[in-house]
Amino acid sequence: MRVGILGTGDVGQTLGAGFAKLGHDVMMGSRDAANPKVREWAKKSGAHASAGTFADAAKFGEVVVLATLWSGTENALRLAGPDNLAGKVLIDATNPLDFSQGMPPRLAVGHTDSGGESVQRWAPRARVVKAFNTVGNAHMIDPQFPGGPPTMFIGGNDADAKKLVTQVSEAWGWEVADLGGIEASRYLEPMCMAWVIYGIRNGSWNHAFKLLRK
Ligand SMILES: NC(=O)c1ccc[n+]([C@@H]2O[C@H](COP(=O)([O-])OP(=O)(O)OC[C@H]3O[C@@H](n4cnc5c(N)ncnc54)[C@H](OP(=O)(O)O)[C@@H]3O)[C@@H](O)[C@H]2O)c1
Numbered sequence: 001m002r003v004g005i006l007g008t009g010d011v012g013q014t015l016g017a018g019f020a021k022l023g024h025d026v027m028m029g030s031r032d033a034a035n036p037k038v039r040e041w042a043k044k045s046g047a048h049a050s051a052g053t054f055a056d057a058a059k060f061g062e063v064v065v066l067a068t069l070w071s072g073t074e075n076a077l078r079l080a081g082p083d084n085l086a087g088k089v090l091i092d093a094t095n096p097l098d099f100s101q102g103m104p105p106r107l108a109v110g111h112t113d114s115g116g117e118s119v120q121r122w123a124p125r126a127r128v129v130k131a132f133n134t135v136g137n138a139h140m141i142d143p144q145f146p147g148g149p150p151t152m153f154i155g156g157n158d159a160d161a162k163k164l165v166t167q168v169s170e171a172w173g174w175e176v177a178d179l180g181g182i183e184a185s186r187y188l189e190p191m192c193m194a195w196v197i198y199g200i201r202n203g204s205w206n207h208a209f210k211l212l213r214k
Contacts, residue, residue, distance in 0.1 A: 004029060004061025006054050006076055008037045010137040011067035011093050016041065018141040018172055019065075020048040029057025031079065058084035063091065063164065064126070066119060070096045070108060073115070077122045086125035089161040092116050092185075093132040095192045104197055107189055116155065116185025129156035129165045130185045133192050135208050136199070142173045143208055149175045150208035153191065155184025177211050 005016040005028040012028060020026045027050045030038045038051040050060075058064055058080035068076040073094055077085075096115035097105040109115055116130040131154040132140055143150050152174040156162050166176045179187065191209065199205045 001025075002060055002062045003027070004057035004059070004064040005067065006057055006064060006080055007067030008035060008041070009067060009069070011132070011140070012065065013041050014137040014140050015065050015067065015091075015093065015132065016049065017045050019168075020045045021141070022168070022171055024048065025060075026050070027052050027057045027060040029054040029080065031076075054080040055084060058088075061088060063089045065091045065093060067093045070094055070098070070115065073119065074122050077119070080123075082123050082125065085123045088126055089158075089164055090119070090123055090126035090128045091132065091165060092119045092128050092130050094119065095133050095189055097192075104193070104200060107193060110186060110190065112186075114183065114185035114189055116182045116188070120157070120182050127156065127158035127161035128182055129154055129158070129161050130182060130188050131165050131169065133188055134195055136195070136205050138205065139208055140172070144173075145208060145210075147210055149173055149210075151175050151177050151211040153177050153179055153184075153188055153209070153211075155179045155182055155188060157181050175211075 001024045003019040003026045005012045008030045033053045042049045042051040096108040098108040099105045120128045152169045
């Protein structure tokens with residue numbers, strides 16, 4: 001499968017490497033195709049990895065990951081080109097964080113709308129699945145916790161897209177809980193804040209959510 005990554009930060013690099021490790025061809029996109037961060041990532045990620053612009057990566061991917069700073073996300077999608085994302089699975093790992101008042105950040109949107117729903121409006125023909133927003137990048141691939149596999153909570157409007165994201169998440173060592181449509185982002189994005197605030201209060205970032213069932 002061909003995977004496009006929109007975002008050159010820790011999340012883009014981690015998920016990009018995770019897809020390459022599964023044997024997929026991955027192109028990482030940036031505002032600037034010559035971005036040294038992307039070139040370096042492509043070099044160290046092996047023969048399956050390449051670099052380009054946001055539009056190049058969106059065109060390349062059958063599946064595309066969105067991992068951009070919230071304040072730049074609408075612009076990144078505009079640069080990627082909504083037509084290049086039409087019909088594609090778009091994994092939205094962003095969180096709508098507003099850092100303008102300092103730490104901890106606030107959610108820039110919520111209750112009756114969400115980042116995930118905004119992304120779906122900005123890329124209306126993409127099959128957006130909110131996922132990978134409730135854990136730090138260090139534990140996204142092959143998470144190792146004494147309590148067993150943590151739970152990746154997801155939401156999106158397209159059942160086949162969620163099936164694909166479930167398969168990929170399971171291949172990376174997660175179990176998956178599907179919370180329904182993309183409006184589930186209204187609950188998944190505050191979950192990110194619970195994860196962040198627990199980390200700040202405890203000075204540790206080695207935690208993940210798990211849904212216990214019986
Ligand atoms: N860090 C984590 O562990 C973690 C975990 C879960 C979810 N998240 C969420 O995942 C997303 C990515 O986080 P991150 O820490 O990997 O990276 P980040 O530093 O939040 O974002 C980096 C990316 O944002 C792009 N960007 C910044 N301003 C832009 C603008 N004005 N227009 C277009 N693009 C712009 C950058 O483009 P260039 O490449 O061109 O510079 C870069 O690709 C965030 O929404 C974050 O909240 C993060």
